Amino acid sequence: MNNISFNDKSVMSWLLILVIMVIIMVSIGGITRLTESGLSMVTWKPVTGIVPPFSEEAWQKEFEVYKSSPEYIKKNYHFELSDFKKIYFWEFLHRAFGRLIGLVFFIPYMFFLISKKIPKTMRFKIFIAFILGGSQGVLGWYMVKSGLVDIPAVSHYRLCAHLLLAYIIIFYLKVLYLNIKIKREWSFFKQGKGWNFVILLIFLQIIYGAFVAGKDAGLTYNTFPKMGKDWFPMAAMMFSPWWINFFENTAMIQFIHRLLGTILLLVSCGHVIRRFAIKKKTSFLDKNLYALSFLILVQFGLGILTLINLVPISLAALHQFCASLIVVLCANIFYLVNTKEIKY
Numbered sequence: 522m523n524n525i526s527f528n529d530k531s532v533m534s535w536l537l538i539l540v541i542m543v544i545i546m547v548s549i550g551g552i553t554r555l556t557e558s559g560l561s562m563v564t565w566k567p568v569t570g571i572v573p574p575f576s577e578e579a580w581q582k583e584f585e586v587y588k589s590s591p592e593y594i595k596k597n598y599h600f601e602l603s604d605f606k607k608i609y610f611w612e613f614l615h616r617a618f619g620r621l622i623g624l625v626f627f628i629p630y631m632f633f634l635i636s637k638k639i640p641k642t643m644r645f646k647i648f649i650a651f652i653l654g655g656s657q658g659v660l661g662w663y664m665v666k667s668g669l670v671d672i673p674a675v676s677h678y679r680l681c682a683h684l685l686l687a688y689i690i691i692f693y694l695k696v697l698y699l700n701i702k703i704k705r706e707w708s709f710f711k712q713g714k715g716w717n718f719v720i721l722l723i724f725l726q727i728i729y730g731a732f733v734a735g736k737d738a739g740l741t742y743n744t745f746p747k748m749g750k751d752w753f754p755m756a757a758m759m760f761s762p763w764w765i766n767f768f769e770n771t772a773m774i775q776f777i778h779r780l781l782g783t784i785l786l787l788v789s790c791g792h793v794i795r796r797f798a799i800k801k802k803t804s805f806l807d808k809n810l811y812a813l814s815f816l817i818l819v820q821f822g823l824g825i826l827t828l829i830n831l832v833p834i835s836l837a838a839l840h841q842f843c844a845s846l847i848v849v850l851c852a853n854i855f856y857l858v859n860t861k862e863i864k865y
Contacts, residue, residue, distance in 0.1 A: 529701050532639055535629050536698040539650075540691055542622050544845040546615070547687050551841040553615045554680075554734060555834045558608035560592045562616065563669055565662045571620055573613055580606065592673035619658055626654055646697060653690050660686060677735025678768075684731045688724070688848045695852035705860035716810070716858050719788055720851045726781040727844060733778050738771040739832045745825045748776060778824075786821050789814040806857045813850040819843060 553559050563586055574580040584605050587593055593600065630651065633639045639647060664679035699705075733739050742748040757773040760766045766773040793814045796807060820843045827836040 529640075532633060532643075533698055533701050535633070536694055536701070539622065539626060540694045540698065540849065542618075542625060543687060543691050543694065544842070544849075546618050546622060547684070547691070547845050548838060548842050549611070549615045549618055550684075550687070551838050552834065553611040555832075555837050556608065556611050558611035559615075559665060559675060560590060560668045560673060561587060561605065561608040561612045562665075563587055563590045565665070567620075567658070571617060573617075583609065590669055590673070591671055592668065596673050616661075619661070623654060623658070626651060640701070643697065643701065646700070650690065650694055650697065653686065653693065657683070657686050657690060675735065677732050680735040681728055681731035684734075685724070685727060688727055688845070691845060691848050692852045692855075695849055696856050699853065699856045703856070703860075705856070715792060716854050719785070719792065720855055722781065722785055722788070723847060723851055726778070726785060727848075729774060729778045729781060730841075730844065732768070732774045736769075736771045736774055738775040738778070739828055739837075741771055742775055743829055743831055745779075745829055748772070748779075782821050782824055785817055789817050806854065809850055809853045809857070813847065813854060816843060816847050816850065820847060 562583075574583050580602060584602050587605060587609075597604070630639075630647065634644065660679070660683050664675050664683045667676035667679050668674050742754065746752075748754045753776060754772050757770055757776050758766055759772075760770050767777065768774075793810055796810060820840065823836060823840040823843055827833070827840050830836060
């Protein structure tokens, strides 16, 4: 058992708080997208944007700015100020919470650096997390900009990049937390190749989940297990050249998301059955493996319910939240299977 100092505990608590906050941030972002609120704020003010409109005059001014956007002109031209306030709330909350995460990261980080509470070997690694967080803010605005040009919809590629980076941040922060808690030396990809493959498959599934969201592919073929009357709809290969279908065709994107979900369920359950058969004593790693397989099963069920019920906000948000928990478990497993004990 490694000795954990008071300094270690304070840094660990800080990192864990950041993990929780980023998970909440991802959930708010999901609701923002599901309520179609993401294009309500057509300007980006990193500093002054923290203050929302308070007076009726300020609200009217924001609404007038929104009226110049493609979303209002082509889609929400019937909106009154009261309608605008509803969609503005979620996008403002999303941005404000992102700034709060920045403060919760930066202020303690500077304090820990000055007071030398962060181990020397961890300082640069934690600085990388700061760079990733800052990049996420810029990438978020880059995503929003894609829906402010002509078509009132963000690029599904930029949406994917934004969501994927959020999950990478969650994953990375949890690995840093474990690095301090367990104190193990990296042995990257030299062990646990099977579970590394599962983790890569999960992140590929996240990419296609973002494609499904960005292309509204969940609103087509709302049957399971078949897609309409077919196991593989002919519409999935209607684009030319053929490889475009894997990135642009909503039928193909939904098919791949279904297929990856099924493969993940079978592979993870197979790994757990095999491990359970050869291990008598349940280790910390085993608990994480069993929990991951259980969550993949829950996520598979949530995905089906979300699909056949035409993507209700509650189920879709829960589906995305479950994905965040899966990423946390992936970080635990990745760290444990790719490191080795240090002898003190």
